[in-house]
Amino acid sequence: MNSNLLEFLKDIKEKVNQVDYLPEDIQKFQTIPILNTQCIYIYDFSRNKIVYCRNANVLGFNDEEFSIEHASNYHQDDKTLVNTVTQSAIKYGIEDDMIDHNCCLELTFRLKRKDGTYVQVLKQTTVYHLDDSHRMSTNVTILSDISFIQTPGYVNWSFKLNNLNSDHFENKICGDIKNIFSNKELELLPYFIKGVSSKKIADHFFISKLTVDTHRRNIKSKSGCKNMYDLLTFSSRNKLILINSLF
Known part of the structure; x- marks a missing residue:
């Protein structure tokens, strides 16, 4: 309930x-x-x-x-x-x-x-x-x-x-x-949308791949999105990102 x-x-x-x-x-x-x-x-x-x-x-x-x-x-x-x-x-x-x-x-x-x-x-x-x-x-x-x-x-x-x-x-x-998501999740969100691998994100932010994968799962769970396209649409609609800043 x-x-x-x-x-x-x-x-x-x-x-x-x-x-x-x-x-x-x-x-x-x-x-x-x-x-x-x-x-x-x-x-x-x-x-x-x-x-x-x-x-x-x-x-x-x-x-x-x-x-x-x-x-x-x-x-x-x-x-x-x-x-x-x-x-x-x-x-x-x-x-x-x-x-x-x-x-x-x-x-x-x-x-x-x-x-x-x-x-x-x-x-x-x-x-x-x-x-x-x-x-x-x-x-x-x-x-x-x-x-x-x-x-x-x-x-x-x-x-x-x-x-x-x-x-x-x-x-x-x-x-x-936006407050549903942690600051780190919002920081990593554009990289997930771009399809950057967890390994590359981990190396860029000096964190473990396991940590990146955890943030990825949490974002998908909170947004209800299953793929990159859905996540892009969701993030744009709810003003979590600026499309122009992605590409």
Whole structure:
């Protein structure tokens, strides 16, 4: 289970004021058309629970049993990055005045089904209710099964924001992602992307080949990338490197 995110959400619960919304606020989602490959749910931060869910059968669950724990049960190789991006977005939503901001966070990753298998999903989340301090109190998420699409094996994300500089927020997320990696891993990253052998890197930095191989494995594990091309794409997208400095 994804304990880091769940503990984070418990802390957030104390920082957001509850919103007393009307039954119609929830019921109107019954009329929103979704595909049979999609699940829609509303998460209440102040109550720390999903207060509405429809078509959780996409993941093998009944709507009544689907919980935030299930919605956060990411694949082991994806959870570090998904955790980082998700927490960055949530922190922004509860720390800033969101009254004039219409935003949407999109993530692709692998999510665990009830039967224990994993499915590739697209998660699209937007702010729904604000509390009396204009902080995000609830959000709406649509999960789409995109396993039919041949997607790369690493986490992808994008952030769309109206009435604010999206680049500023994306830089905040990229900064948090950069903190996943150690300084030495970031120093060696360009060499790995260029395909330099561990022996040559070890000789250049006066460290052992075993140490270089360990850093290489750690970077692949944290990024979820399996090959040099994926690592290049991942590093460029998350602003870990400047492409022009590589070649």
